[in-house]
Amino acid sequence: MKYHLLIIFIMVTFFLAGCQFNDIDKRFFVVAIGIDQPENAKHHFRVMLKLTIPSAQVEAGKSDFQIITQESNSISEAIRVIQSLVDKKLDFGHCRVIVLDKKIMQSNQLDLMKWFIKRPDIQGITYVAVGEPSAKEVLSWKVKSERLPANALVLAFNEVTNRSPYVLSEILNDYYMRLRESGIDPYLPIIKPINGSFKINTSVVLKGKTIKAELNRDETRLLNELLNPEKTALIDVGKGKDQIFVNAEQTKTNMKIIIPKKGNPYVDVQIKIKGFIEESQKNLHRRSDIKESEKKAAILVSARVKNFLEHLQKLEVDPLGLGLKYQVKHGITKNELYQWKNLYPKLEFHVKSDVKLKGTGTMY
Amino acid sequence: MxxxxxxxxxxxxxxxxxxxxxxxxxxxxxxxxxxxxxxxxxxxxxxxxxxxxxxxxxxxxxxxxxxxxxxxxxxxxxxxxxxxxxxxxxxxxxxxxxxxxxxxVISVLNNQPEDATVEMVVQGPQKAFTQNLNTNLALIRKRYPSEKLKVEYQSIGTLSKTKIAILYDVNYADPIVINEVKNRLSKIDIDVIQSAGQLENALNKRKIHLFPTMMITERPDRTVLNLAEGKVIILINGTPFTLILPAVFFDFISSMDDLFHSFWIKMLMIVVRYLALLVTLILPALYIAITSYNPEILRSQLTLTIAGSRSGVPYPSFYEVLFMMLAVEMLVEASIRLPKAIGPTATTVGGLILGQAAQQAQLVSSIMIIVTAFVAIANFTIPVNAMSFAIRCIRYPLILFACFFGMVGLVGGVIVLLCILVDMRSFGTPFLSISWGSSDKIETITNVPKGGHH
Amino acid sequence: MTRHFFYIVMLTMMLNIILNVPMVLVQDRFHGSIISIVISIIIGSLFIFLFIIGMSRFPKKGLPEIFHEKFPAYIRNPYLVFLGIMWMASGTFALVSYSYVVKLYLNPEMNLLLILGFLLFIIIFGASKKTDSILYLTEIIIVIAAPMVAFILFKAITSKFFYFDHIKRMGHFIWQIPSYSSISAATYIFIGYINLAIVNRFIDSRKLIKVLWTLPIIGIFVLCSTFFIPMGFLGVNGVNDVVFPWIFITDSLRMEFGFIERVLYLTLCLYLLLVLLFGIITWHIGLKLLEGVFIGKNTSAKTNIKREKLFTFVFLIGMGVLTLILQAITNQRQFFYIVKLWLNIRFPAEFMLVVLVYLISRRQKA
Structure with missing residues (x-):
């Protein structure tokens, strides 16, 4: 009796086979998705998929890929069409980069992003970035050191492999939250292809759901330092003979919105930096030398951060989430949101920074 | 007259x-x-x-x-x-x-203890039991000079009349277990019994079973240790193997060496063994689940490497796995049966030529070769052979589950396996259950003292 | 065996971090979810306390035996059947919810019924085992899973994308009148103690009373993480956009040095393990409660065992078929509505059971 049941069970299971059984070599892995402005005005998007052509031997600079482009009104439709253009099943499970064109970002981003969010097979940790001059340009760029397609970008955005303070990175889930939530604004890094590599040191900030402005290299670095305390920042203090470079290993930023009964509302920004001196013209033998450098660096950092915050204020963008902090104190109803909108341009920034130099490296 | x-x-x-x-x-x-x-x-x-x-x-x-x-x-x-x-x-x-x-005046044959060949240890006693019951009893008596050791004789097998001896320490052995053993022994209906494994099968309640619920060992030191832990030993005339019962799952993953090493070395060995158990159980199934259902689980680098190395392989992944697993099983089986002189040839032919050639002929991917080797080696680390064989068998249902349902099938299969193990009883003792270092536990390799004679 | 009781309670708590309970709480987040969490911890702890005190007066006895002594058959049998079905439904709903998760993330092209069928197959297999075997199984799985769940929680809280400000924003919605359904959903995380109804046969429940104080503490921790952590990632509005917020947010996490990079898949496999275990336990307990109806109608031992086995399988497979039908005729929205409805019915049923057990235990002593 038992054998019979077992045999029947095995027979039945054989009928199940092939439902979804799809071997790894029968799949086309999409490693990056690009979205550009279409050439044909009738369509909304031009969707590009970067597909890998896997090979058994992995070598530097030998990453083989294929880019397939399709214009359409919706992404899902474009994907459907692209599926008919390739021989194997498209697999988005390893899509690690989404590159958007700047022009696309002038319209509402939320609806576009919802498509990515809705698909369970696209990773939440996919990096989102802006491609310049276009997404297509970025996707089709060949990087010399690259062993696997699109891997160079992934490694560049990864906080462990690349600790450069200029490289901002943003993941899909976080980008979506920033788009969705009032009180915090999204930002995206810009990727520019240069000879044999990429340049990722500028960024864009969005106001609400559309693009607002571009941040240059230094502004991007400051934004990065304020967002990510673990990034190592370089602070150059002084000029000429007095110039020293501080390698800031830990940056702690604490912001508070204070609305006093009298006087203007302001943001109290406390920055705590711990670091080492990396380069200096003078010898710093005495304790007082270090103290002096600390003081100078603190003043410089405060001024720089203040400038930057005021710049963001002028642009009316809020990637640091000051609006959230306001809501924490005053509630999240529509009325409060409106008040915050009026309040933000009027805010003052009181920046106080504290730089602690732990040492001077191998030399005094 | x-x-x-x-x-x-x-x-x-x-x-x-x-x-x-x-x-x-x-x-x-x-x-x-x-x-x-x-x-x-x-x-x-x-x-x-x-x-x-x-x-x-x-x-x-x-x-x-x-x-x-x-x-x-x-x-x-x-x-x-x-x-x-x-x-x-x-x-x-x-x-x-x-x-x-x-x-x-029976002339005694085979009463010289020989070196242990099946269950090896590095630093422990080296001699195994002999084929003679009386000599074996003498070996045990010498190692365990206790007045509480009770020996009972029986003969099993209507034709062979094999003499067996049931040993236990009166102080520690569970009377329920002893009664159960005697009860089951009396029900055995078999013609010829010549080995401990045969007796184990006959003692088992279920006709079809996979996992051993009694320990078979050739080591006097393991036998004596178990005696001291209140287990019942059955000696069988004509075989150097003894039967120890009840036995639990953890017994089969422990080696006598665990007692002879210092703490951290022991811990390392145990961890390695359990990892090996895991690897040999689930790695083939995991390979199928990942390559054919959920390639997004792995890192992209590894996924693309697997995809690249599989790109020339014409068959689905489960053929690949079954092919290589079969090759390894055959290799193991062949090297058991072959005379010692030819043995190494088989491994050379099988291991080197087959593996290398299969990959170059694009029948299997190079990752699969690594998986196969890993699984085979991991399987050999399980110290007790009976369990090692059982684990080899249980891989295949898991492969089947992974073939049909991917990762879900694998996780489900593991649960089914756990259900089976947990529901097993070895003479009333739960076969697989965690008992956090209590001194009542029935486990072979333990340092927890029973607390001297009463 | 006392610890096994804790494992089951822990299991239900861990499981409901991601399934069904957050669904209701998130929906009502602006309407008193926070206060209902606080209330539910009080109510839940009280229920546990009363129930355990009640059961501890009947050492080594399950609920069917107790009822057999105290009530006539026409009251006892329908009530046992009701309890059994209620309890099995709890496992069924977890299972059906998770089959949607599997369909979404692990096997997107597989038929939903096939997935559920497979999960049911495993559960039926497991639930037909002996009660003590299932307790051992629970221990093994919890010992493996609990550290991993803790790891995922830790990973989530320390993530860069976890904004504490979002949670602080919820502070404005503390003083709201809680809705009934959010209280009944929040108390659901403590539900694991009901298993004592059968498990009491193996557990000395008097020993439990000493260590009971740990449960409310774990409960607070679990409820807070189930409700607040997704909010820290998705924001107070965005959290309602996704169906399974907890699973969604684990996709924001990355194990930089792990064998698997995406925490999502660790979570999925881990919770698959827990859901299956939960299903096995609930179905088993439900089955034993129903078997309680037949207490005292013993015939000869051998046919009895055979009949019991047959009954077990027929009944479990029947329930499996019912589950499949439920899956087939509802869509996800309708299903969640049914779950919510069930959560609402469950609360008074639970209340009744606890009070009943407590009262008959008082009379027992007198």
């Missing part, structure tokens, strides 16, 4: 007039004396020194009788029906002055 002749004649007939039945007849003290024995079973030297020589030396009949009865294995036979049995068990029958005496 006539009666004696009649008895001898019937004996002859009962033993089918076999030619190795020796009947010595001679006269002494003015009466006929017959010695009847089976030639090859008995030690001729012993008959000479213990019976013939004293006979010559004794002037009086009564003196010789006294001598006979003083021998340890000698007895007067009341019941004449047992005669053939006694002959077959290596007794010499002495027909003398209207009585029949039997005297055990």
């Amino acid at each position: 006539k009666i004696q002749n009649k008895i001898i004649n019937t004996l002859k007939q009962q033993l089918q007039e076999t030619k190795d039945l020796i009947i010595h007849s001679f006269e002494y003290y003015n009466q006929p004396i017959h010695l009847v024995y089976i030639q090859n079973l008995c030690d001729a030297e012993k008959i000479k020194t213990d019976i013939i020589q004293p006979l010559m030396l004794c002037e009086k009949e009564s003196k010789f009788l006294l001598h006979l009865l003083s021998l340890t294995h000698c007895q007067v036979i009341q019941n004449q029906e047992d005669l053939t049995n006694l002959l077959l068990l290596g007794n010499v029958l002495i027909f003398f002055s209207n009585e029949i005496y039997s005297y055990k």
Whole structure:
């Protein structure tokens, strides 16, 4: 009796086979998705998929890929069409980069992003970035050191492999939250292809759901330092003979919105930096030398951060989430949101920074 | 006198007039004396020194009788029906002055302990049990000189009449287990029993089972340790393996070496063994689940490498896995059966040529070769062979589950496996259950003392 | 065996971090979810306390035996059947919810019924085992899973994308009148103690009373993480956009040095393990409660065992078929509505059971 049941069970299971059984070599892995402005005005998007052509031997600079482009009104439709253009099943499970064109970002981003969010097979940790001059340009760029397609970008955005303070990175889930939530604004890094590599040191900030402005290299670095305390920042203090470079290993930023009964509302920004001196013209033998450098660096950092915050204020963008902090104190109803909108341009920034130099490296 | 002749004649007939039945007849003290024995079973030297020589030396009949009865294995036979049995068990029958005496003169074979070959340890005792029950008992008695050690004899097998001994420490053994063992032994209906594994199968309640619920070991040290932990030992004549019961899952993953090493080395060994268990169980199934259902689980680098190395392979991944697993199983089976002289050739042909060639011929991917090797090596780290074989078997259902349902199938399969293990009982003891270092636990390798004799 | 009780309670708590309970709480987040969490911890602890005190007066006895002593058959049998079905439904709903998760993330092209069928197959297999075997199974799985769940929680809280400000924003919605359904959903995380109804046969429940104080503490921790952590990632509005917020947010996490990079898949496999275990336990307990109806109708031992086995399988497979039908005729929205409805019915049923057990235990002593 038992054998019979077992045999029947095995027979039945054989009928199940092939439902979804799809071997790894029968799949086309999409490693990056690009979205550009279409050439044909009738369509909304031009969707590009970067597909890998896997090979058994992995070598530097030998990453083989294929880019397939399709214009359409919706992404899902474009994907459907692209599926008919390739021989194997498209697999988005390893899509690690989404590159958007700047022009696309002038319209509402939320609806576009919802498509990515809705698909369970696209990773939440996919990096989102802006491609310049276009997404297509970025996707089709060949990087010399690259062993696997699109891997160079992934490694560049990864906080462990690349600790450069200029490289901002943003993941899909976080980008979506920033788009969705009032009180915090999204930002995206810009990727520019240069000879044999990429340049990722500028960024864009969005106001609400559309693009607002571009941040240059230094502004991007400051934004990065304020967002990510673990990034190592370089602070150059002084000029000429007095110039020293501080390698800031830990940056702690604490912001508070204070609305006093009298006087203007302001943001109290406390920055705590711990670091080492990396380069200096003078010898710093005495304790007082270090103290002096600390003081100078603190003043410089405060001024720089203040400038930057005021710049963001002028642009009316809020990637640091000051609006959230306001809501924490005053509630999240529509009325409060409106008040915050009026309040933000009027805010003052009181920046106080504290730089602690732990040492001077191998030399005094 | 006539009666004696009649008895001898019937004996002859009962033993089918076999030619190795020796009947010595001679006269002494003015009466006929017959010695009847089976030639090859008995030690001729012993008959000479213990019976013939004293006979010559004794002037009086009564003196010789006294001598006979003083021998340890000698007895007067009341019941004449047992005669053939006694002959077959290596007794010499002495027909003398209207009585029949039997005297055990069996020639003892294979009573020298040899090196352990199945269950190896590095730093422990090196000798295994012998094929002889009495020698084995002596080995155990020497290692475990306790007055609480109880030995009971039985014979199993309607034809083979294999002698077995049941040993336990009266203080620690669970009477329920002992009763259960005796109960099951009495129900065994089998013709010939020659090995511990056979007895284990016969003792098992279920006819079809995979996992061993009794430990088979050839090591006296393991046996004695288990004795001290209150387990029941069954010794079987004619095999160097003993049966230990009850046994739990963790027993089968422990080696005697665990006791002989220092703490951290022991921990490392145990961790390695459990990792190996995991690897050998799920890695083939995991390979199928990942390559055919959920390639997004792995890092992109690894996924693309697998995809690249599989790109030339024409068959689905489960053929690949089954092909390589089969090759390894055959290799293992072949190297067990082959004579020692040819053994290494098989491994060379199988391991090197088959693996390398299969990959170059694009029948399997290079990752699969690594998986295969890993699985095979991991399987060898399981110290007790019975469990190692069982684990080999259980891989295939898991592969089947992974084939149909991917990762979900694999996780489900693991749960089913756990359900089966957890529901097993070894003579009333749960086969797989965690008991956090309590001293009541029944586990082979433990340092928790039972707390001296009462 | 006392610890096994904790494992089951822990299991239900861990499981409901991601399934069904957050669904209701998130929906009502602006309407008193926070206060209902606080209330539910009080109510839940009280229920546990009363129930355990009640059961501890009947050492080594399950609910069917107790009822057999105290009530006539026409009251006892329908009530046992009701309890059994209620309890099995709890496992069924977890299973059906998770089959949607599997369909979404692990086997997107497989038929939903096939997935559920497979999960049911495993559960039926497991639930037909002995009660003590299932307790051992629970221990093994919890010992493996609990550290991993803790790891995922830790990973989530320390993530860069976890904004504490979002949670602080919820502070404005503390003083709201809680809705009934959010209280009944929040108390659901403590539900694991009901298993004592059968498990009491193996557990000395008097020993439990000493260590009971740990449960409310774990409960607070679990409820807070189930409700607040997704909010820290998705924001107070965005959290309602996704169906399974907890699973969604684990996709924001990355194990930089792990064998698997995406925490999502660790979570999925881990919770698959827990859901299956939960299903096995609930179905088993439900089955034993129903078997309680037949207490005292013993015939000869051998046919009895055979009949019991047959009953077990027929009944479990029947329930499996019912589950499949439920899956087939509802869509996800309708299903969640049914779950919510069931959560609402469950609360008074639970209340009734606890009070009943407590009262008859009082009379027992007198």
